Amino acid sequence: MPIPAPNLYPPFNIIRLSHVDYGVRDLAASKAFYVDTLGLQITDEDDTAVYLRAMEERGHHCVVLHKSDAPHVKALSFKVFDEDQLDKAHDWFMAQGHAVTWVERSFQGRTLATTDCFGMPIEFFFRMDRLAPIHQKYALYKGVKPLRIDHFNCFAPDVDKAVGFYNEIGFRVTEYTEDEESKRLWAAWTHRKGGVHDIAFTNGTGPRLHHTAFWVPTPLNIIDLCDLMSTTGYLANIERGPGRHGISNAFFLYVRDPDGHRIEIYCSDYQTVDPDLEAIKWDLKDPQRQTLWGAPAPRSWFEEGSLFEGLEPVASTLGASPIIAP
Amino acid sequence: MPIPAPNLYPPFNIIRLSHVDYGVRDLAASKAFYVDTLGLQITDEDDTAVYLRAMEERGHHCVVLHKSDAPHVKALSFKVFDEDQLDKAHDWFMAQGHAVTWVERSFQGRTLATTDCFGMPIEFFFRMDRLAPIHQKYALYKGVKPLRIDHFNCFAPDVDKAVGFYNEIGFRVTEYTEDEESKRLWAAWTHRKGGVHDIAFTNGTGPRLHHTAFWVPTPLNIIDLCDLMSTTGYLANIERGPGRHGISNAFFLYVRDPDGHRIEIYCSDYQTVDPDLEAIKWDLKDPQRQTLWGAPAPRSWFEEGSLFEGLEPVASTLGASPIIAP
Amino acid sequence: MPIPAPNLYPPFNIIRLSHVDYGVRDLAASKAFYVDTLGLQITDEDDTAVYLRAMEERGHHCVVLHKSDAPHVKALSFKVFDEDQLDKAHDWFMAQGHAVTWVERSFQGRTLATTDCFGMPIEFFFRMDRLAPIHQKYALYKGVKPLRIDHFNCFAPDVDKAVGFYNEIGFRVTEYTEDEESKRLWAAWTHRKGGVHDIAFTNGTGPRLHHTAFWVPTPLNIIDLCDLMSTTGYLANIERGPGRHGISNAFFLYVRDPDGHRIEIYCSDYQTVDPDLEAIKWDLKDPQRQTLWGAPAPRSWFEEGSLFEGLEPVASTLGASPIIAP
Amino acid sequence: MPIPAPNLYPPFNIIRLSHVDYGVRDLAASKAFYVDTLGLQITDEDDTAVYLRAMEERGHHCVVLHKSDAPHVKALSFKVFDEDQLDKAHDWFMAQGHAVTWVERSFQGRTLATTDCFGMPIEFFFRMDRLAPIHQKYALYKGVKPLRIDHFNCFAPDVDKAVGFYNEIGFRVTEYTEDEESKRLWAAWTHRKGGVHDIAFTNGTGPRLHHTAFWVPTPLNIIDLCDLMSTTGYLANIERGPGRHGISNAFFLYVRDPDGHRIEIYCSDYQTVDPDLEAIKWDLKDPQRQTLWGAPAPRSWFEEGSLFEGLEPVASTLGASPIIAP
Ligand SMILES: [Ca+2]
Ligand SMILES: [Fe+2]
Ligand SMILES: [Fe+2]
Ligand SMILES: [Fe+2]
Ligand SMILES: [Fe+2]
Structure with missing residues (x-):
């Protein structure tokens, strides 16, 4: 099944991914990780939640940590181009039969909560508190010196379906992996903001969040983080890479x-x-697809992911398999 | 004079700057510079012209060098979102009283040639030959390892006027310098593609092209280029920086x-x-505006620029002055 | 068994490791690797041998590749402080019962060939042809941009014995790994030139050469090499790392x-x-000994090494075992 | 006047430069600079002095800051190979007619205070308190992440005389600048520890200390420091570079x-x-001598230096002049 032509005039205009809201069991432990180790900046906190931004961001938060009995993801959030797009999104999702609700979110304006094609909770907003720039406050930089949130990557039980849905709302495929036998998609990377992806999908029991990514300018930032984590008690938290x-x-x-x-x-x-960028196709059996160079990914990387709050993931119907480290 | 509110729904949709066409007196000398020293890749050449692209670009060219009796710039070119935008652009420029012509450009589809508010030649197109990716052909990287064209910077005799014009066609101001006395703009940076700028304007005799910029990922690329140029006969060609x-x-x-x-x-x-990014305002008298750190710019940097072919620049009416190296 | 006190007044003065002479089956293939990929500079070549130096070296060669029916290592070579040290070395080795010979080596002065405590061929010289500096000829830099040879690492069937021998001739231990059960040395790093090592020893069937190392200034050089090798047919030649x-x-x-x-x-x-630098002790069971962070070493890394010409290695008597990647 | 042949068997064995003792007027201000900005680690402090080491050093201090009414340098200190060398140094300096004293220095063993050929205070010791390694305590790294003290650079009123003196006690010239007209030395770089220099001399009113240098692994450390200093009130403290x-x-x-x-x-x-490294000769009139690339040095860099406590510098007799930034 080929990837669809991009929908250059989607029903509403999403600008970019914005933030993720994680349920965490121990706020202090999470702060030690996200703030002291990764280097995100606290923009607000109380006993139940911590709001964080990266160094070049002016929006109030790219990560929300809220205290929770169990780890989960509350929702993935996206910023739209203006207030009108929220109403267009509302109407489109309703017309498609997705539940839509206007919800209150701290530090944000009108926020539309709905679900994607797998029932995965996604939210849209335009207004978020804007903060003064800190990208030239170099004394604040620490940890990996994260500059901005870059993308989400999700397990999807049917990547063709994911691409169909997200393509319709304007996400454009930049690269994808096809299973040569079934001609079905194994994985796809789709963007709104002009990078390789705002959100990507990988075949697997889903919907689950595989990871949230932050952008740094150079590999040396990443090596600095490895040095720091491996000597401050976080060695076991390094799962894969660098590569x-x-x-x-x-x-x-x-x-x-x-x-x-x-x-x-x-x-x-x-x-x-x-808009006419040609998507790059990779064969599932190409070992350099996953790893141009570097150690193969461990099994945990292929199998584990964060659950969405209250949502039971389902198994994928595509049985093909990538190369897993022994 | 404050900067205008961004025009979020401009008359036509420009995606990004695309390329510059330079008139050069000695193609061989220019190739030694752009190809062997900077590291751009030749995509086509004959006795009269050389076409170049940077390492992550899929479009055919970001620089055209054409043999010329005198150095000049033929035009600055921009890519639009689709073919329809060309017709919208054509009609808008015509309605504004700018000369419009459909011109033939090698390796491009329909191309609209017109002028900006100062008579500066600008061109628009949607289609350009698309080439296979080379960003992972690491054996080809050399020189400064340029990844993509990033922006143009132009001398303008009236920066308020420049911002008024480009803002109307959708360029959004990200940062600007105001002369505190006259409240007029000294310089402004405006973008379409989601970086700090596609095109910027600085007060001065214009229109002239101050520079074309290429994006590299790390300062080490720039230091490598300094090392290379300073030991291969190009020391005098380093004008300013790094900083x-x-x-x-x-x-x-x-x-x-x-x-x-x-x-x-x-x-x-x-x-x-x-779209709601707040532009950052700088005072013309703030020395860290030009140079957060590093040696001050030499006089040539403030005064010299490339002429557009057949176009006589005019002096600026704004007499304010930035800080120049002694 | 503790490491011995350093011998600060050894019988003769070795300055540093100098070069390795590899037997290779296909000189053209080896040149493609050492010159085009790693970036060493050819200083002499004919049908039977290629001489190479790194970018900051003034001595004629740090690697010799000689055509050979089978891969092997001819000898490891060290530079002494002056001509007198050669005579002192000659007398000391002879007194210890090691075979000593004055041999002819191209581009070198008087050269003493002898063996270490395992019969491993080692050579000493003072004079080697000196070449003009090229460290500021930046146009010559390529590949990983190697600056200098840094060290040898050898499999030894008895590391305590290796340290005893090399310590006596002035090599000082900087770090070492002890097997906590037997109190025997598993590995040791010893230096003459003021870095962590000129030569190191690891427990295993030996003598065999585990590796020769080249020094580069930054991790980015190494990442560049990974990018280059993984896209020019050398992916399988990357055995371990980076880490x-x-x-x-x-x-x-x-x-x-x-x-x-x-x-x-x-x-x-x-x-x-x-001279009073305290050696750092590591426990063989400490996983961060081998890998502060990064993927574990593959089995080949623990087991494979280069044979010395005409020398049959013997098994180690120490059965302890480090952590090997599954 | 050519540089002298190196004295490979000097009267006593100096290992390396060790530390500098600066008189500073405000210990708190100096700590903000050396600790919070540069990133040196405090190893001891009280109301009158602060002791600092760099990240890979095991000796107790490489910089001593002592409270003083006026800025000055108390002495430049060097570590010798063992205790015997101190006695040899004592006897040699005494025989040469230099005043010699055994002095008490905190955290050091026997310390010999004497003067060089210009009366400049220099000290020698072998024992200094040894501290546990911190080079892998990555959470401690900050500022420019200085790894070790690298060298001193001094104004000397007669560089030929300086080279004569320091060469006799074993410092070997690696590079030098000659005034082509007078054939006198303008500047020289001399080493003991195997880098380009432990101490260098530049023509000028002296003896004065031009600078103390710290070694970092990559230019990015230096750029990080520029970013930090230029945004934390230290912009005016950046005098020259990077280059x-x-x-x-x-x-x-x-x-x-x-x-x-x-x-x-x-x-x-x-x-x-x-030991047979050929010194590199530069012409005083070669502009790439001082600056391979980068902005020219400002006048302050050529003229200003730190006084030694109680020592009046004298003018140089060599009137030649390098290239100074306008
Ligand atoms: Ca709150
Ligand atoms: Fe990702
Ligand atoms: Fe620019
Ligand atoms: Fe090694
Ligand atoms: Fe220096």
């Missing part, structure tokens, strides 16, 4: 937070603003 | 090609896709 | 040449000129 | 501490352990 993906050309590191939520640190992708 | 601008946060180097055309190598700017 | 060793703090990559000789690219160690 | 010297190939930055003492941050030099 380079064939897909997206990203130099990457995957780490796990204290609740097991997976965070990718990421650099070296490319600009994709051209 | 960091306050504006845009860019780590920069300015070099001059064999005809004096100025090229910037550039990294460390930030993502600007939010 | 950071606990021991020596080195950021490392291990690659295999076309004959299987192992080359390490290495940075981030530290200065060790203090 | 690359022709001499030594160093990538450099010069900053001034709160009392005006000059500190260099430095990387990219090369290994010099070969």
Whole structure:
């Protein structure tokens, strides 16, 4: 099944991914990880939640940590182009039979909560509190010096279906992996903001969140983080990497937070603003697809992911299999 | 005069800057500079012209060098979102009283030639030959390893007028410098593609092209280029830098090609896709505006620029003055 | 068994490791690897041998490749402080009952060939042809941009014996690994030139050469090499890394040449000129000893090494075992 | 006047430069600079003095800051190979007619205080308190992440005389600048520890300390420091750079501490352990001598330096002049 032509005039205009809301069991432990180790900046906190932004962001938050009995993901959030797009989104989702609700979210304006084609909770908003720039306050930089949230990556039980849905609302495929036998999609990377992806999908029991990624400028940031984590008690939290993906050309590191939520640190992708950008096709059996070079991914990387709150994932129907480290 | 509110629904949709066409006196000398030293890749050449692309680009060219008796710039070119935008652009420019012509350009589809508010030649197109990706052909990387064209910077005799015009066609201001006395703009950075700028304007005799910039990922690329140029006969071609601008946060180097055309190598700017991004205002008298740190710019940097073919620049009416190296 | 006190007044003065002479089956294939990929510079070549130096070296060669029916290592060579040291070395080795011969070596002065405590061929010289500096000829830099040969690492069937021997001739231990049960040495790093090592020894069937290492200034050089090798047909030649060793703090990559000789690219160690530098002790069971972070070493890395010409290695008597990747 | 042949068997064995003792007027201000900004680690402090070490050092201190009414330098200190060398040094200096005293220095063993050929206070010791390694305590790294003290650079009123003296006690010249007209030395770089220099001399009113340098592994450390200093109130303390010297190939930055003492941050030099290393000669009129590339040095860099306590410097008799920034 080929990937669909991009929908250049989607029903409403999503600008970019915005933030993720993680349920975590121990706020102090999570702060030690996200703030002291990764280097995100606290923009608000109380006993139940911590709001974080990366160094070049002006929006109030790219990560929300809320205290929770069990680890989960509350929702993935996206920023739209203006207030009108929220109403267009509302009407489109309703017309498609998805539940829609206007919800209150701290530090945000009108927020539309709905679900994607798998029931995965997604939210849309336009207004979020804007903060003064800190990208030139170099004394604040620490940890991996994260500059901005870059993308979400989700397990999907049917990647063809995911691409169909997200393509319809304007996400454009930049790279994809096809199973040569079934001609079905194994994975796809789709964007709105002009990078390789805002959200990607990988075949597997889903919907589950595989990881949230942050962008850093150079591989040295990632090596600094490895040095720091391996000497401050976080060695076991380094799950995979560093290495380079064939897909997206990203130099990457995957780490796990204290609740097991997976965070990718990421650099070296490319600009994709051209509407006629040709998606790059990879064969599932190409070992350089996953790893242009570097150690193979461990089994946990293929199998584990964060559950969405109250949502039972379902198994994929596609039985093909990538190369897993022994 | 404050900067205008961004025009979020412009008359036609420009995606990004695309390429510059330089007139050069000695194609061989220019190739030695752009190909062997900077590391751009030749995509086509004959006795009269050389076409170049950067490492992550799939479009056929970001620089055209054409043999010419005198150095000049033929035009600055921009890519639009689809073919319809060309017709909308044609009609809008005609309605505004700008001369419009459909011109033939090698390796491109329909191309609209017109002028901006100062008579500066600008061109629009949607289709350009698309080439296979080379960003993972690491054996081809050399010189500064340029990844993509990033922006143009032009001298304008009236920056308020420039911002008025480009804002109307959708360029959004990200940072600007105001002369505190006259309240007029000294300089402005405006974007379409989600970086700090596609095109910027600086007060001065114009229109002239101050520089074309290429994006590299790390300051080490720039230091490598300094090492290479300073030991291969190009020391005098290094005009300014490396250093960091306050504006845009860019780590920069300015070099001059064999005809004096100025090229910037550039990294460390930030993502600007939010339509509600607040422009950052700088005072003309703030020395960290030009140079967060690093040696002050030499006089040539403030005064010299490339002429557009057949176009006589005019002096600016704004007499304010930035800080120039002694 | 504790490590011995350093012999600060050894019988003769070795300055540093100098070069390795590899037997290779296909000179063209080896040149493609060492010159085009690693970036060593050819200083002499004919049909039977190629001489190479790294970018900051003034001595004629740090690697000799000689055509050979089978891969092997001819000898490991060391530079002494002056001509007198050669005579002192000659007399000392003879007094210890080691065979000594004055041999002819191209581009070198008087050269003493002898053997170490395992019969491993080692050579000493003072004079080698001196070449003009090229470290500022930046146009010559390519591949991993190797600056200098850094160290040898050898399998030894008895590391305590190796340390006893090399310590006596002035090599000082900087770090070592002890088997906590037997109190015997598993591995040791010893230096003359003021870095972590000129020669190291690891428990195993020996004598065999585990690897020769080259020094580069930053991890980015190593990442560049991974990118290059993984896209030019050398992916399978990347054996281990990148990662950071606990021991020596080195950021490392291990690659295999076309004959299987192992080359390490290495940075981030530290200065060790203090005669009272305390050696750092590591426990064999400490997983961060081998790998502060990064994927575990593959089995080949523990088991494979280059044979010395005409020398049959013997098994180690120490049965302890480090952590091997599954 | 040619440089003398190196004295390979000097009267006593100096290992390396060790530390500098600066008089500073405000300990708190100096701590903010050396600790919070540069990133040196405090190893001891009280109301009158602060002791500092760099990240890979095991000796107790490389910088001592002592409270003083006026800025000055108390002495430059060197570590010798063993206790016997102290006695040999004592006897040699006494025989040469230099005043010698055994002095008490905190955290050090026997310490010999004497003067060089210009009366400049220099001290020698072998024992200093040894501290546990911190080079793998990555959470401690900050500022420019200085790894070790690298060298001193002094104004000398007669560089030929300086080279004569220091050469006699074993310092070997690696690079030098000659005034082509007078054939006198303008500057020289001399080493003991195997880098380009432990101590260098530049023509000028002296003896004065031009700067103390710290070694970092990559230019990115230096750029990080520029970013930090330029946004934390230290912009005016950045005096020169970054850039690359022709001499030594160093990538450099010069900053001034709160009392005006000059500190260099430095990387990219090369290994010099070969006793037959040929010194590199530069012409005083070669502009790439001082600056392979980068902005020219400001006048302050040529003229200002730290006084030694109680020592009146004298003017140089060599009137030649290098290239100074306008
Ligand atoms: Ca709150
Ligand atoms: Fe990702
Ligand atoms: Fe620019
Ligand atoms: Fe090694
Ligand atoms: Fe220096």
